[in-house]
Amino acid sequence: MHESFLKEKATLVEIGKFVFPSYSPEIEEELVSSGITRAYSFGGTTLGRYRVLGKGKTGVVVLTEDGLALKIRRTDSPKESLELEARLQMRAEKSAPRVVKFGRNFILMEYVRGRHLDYVESRDVMVDLLMRAWYLERVNLEHRELVHPWKNVIVTESRTYILDYDSVSVKERAFNVNKILNAFGLHELARAYKKGEIELDEVLKRI
Numbered sequence: 001m002h003e004s005f006l007k008e009k010a011t012l013v014e015i016g017k018f019v020f021p022s023y024s025p026e027i028e029e030e031l032v033s034s035g036i037t038r039a040y041s042f043g044g045t046t047l048g049r050y051r052v053l054g055k056g057k058t059g060v061v062v063l064t065e066d067g068l069a070l071k072i073r074r075t076d077s078p079k080e081s082l083e084l085e086a087r088l089q090m091r092a093e094k095s096a097p098r099v100v101k102f103g104r105n106f107i108l109m110e111y112v113r114g115r116h117l118d119y120v121e122s123r124d125v126m127v128d129l130l131m132r133a134w135y136l137e138r139v140n141l142e143h144r145e146l147v148h149p150w151k152n153v154i155v156t157e158s159r160t161y162i163l164d165y166d167s168v169s170v171k172e173r174a175f176n177v178n179k180i181l182n183a184f185g186l187h188e189l190a191r192a193y194k195k196g197e198i199e200l201d202e203v204l205k206r207i
């Protein structure tokens with residue numbers, strides 16, 4: 001993806017400038033030796049003099065020169081490594097942005113161009129998202145942050161993507177569908193699903 005709007009409007013910046021909140025030569029070295037040298041100052045969030053796609057507790061996410069999304073581990077992150085998160089994201093496969101490459105300090109993945117989830121969504125978006133949440137259950141992943149899905153889901157023209165596998169754990173019986181339902185105020189359906197009284201197909205019929 002080399003979109004022309006980027007070439008005209010966004011500046012390319014040396015990757016080390018996005019190491020945050022304090023500079024770390026180790027992180028820059030790992031990125032450069034993995035072939036990641038520059039990213040666009042682009043996105044809805046400000047990071048000092050630059051723009052980024054997002055910033056959270058554990059990472060800063062930037063759009064690379066190659067049109068991929070790169071999550072860089074924050075130097076003040078409580079986690080020592082992003083490797084487990086990357087592996088869980090790969091296991092989440094159909095629900096997550098595709099992982100291209102990862103290391104201790106980064107996850108390089110598919111850039112999803114879309115918007116965050118709104119408090120009111122169409123039935124189509126709800127159905128797609130509930131199916132993505134259910135798929136995570138099928139591969140035994142529970143995504144704790146889905147209780148607040150607003151910043152952890154991106155919606156595009158064609159589908160939804162569940163982001164941020166930092167708070168994900170492997171569970172024999174994982175629950176995500178009820179979290180999405182609760183977030184949208186569908187508490188009765190959430191309760192019935194969690195108790196095993198109804199399955200996903202019945203949830204989808206009732207929304």
Ligand SMILES: Nc1ncnc2c1ncn2[C@@H]1O[C@H](COP(=O)(O)OP(=O)(O)O)[C@@H](O)[C@H]1O
Nearest residue numbers: 053054056057058059061069097111112151164
């Ligand atoms: N693959 C991606 N494509 C586009 N934007 C992304 C992508 N991954 C993350 N972002 C943006 O960056 C923000 C922070 O990412 P996230 O993984 O939640 O980081 P953290 O673990 O630090 O909270 C997201 O809310 C989203 O806006």
Ligand SMILES: [Mg+2]
Nearest residue numbers: 056057152164
């Ligand atoms: Mg996050």
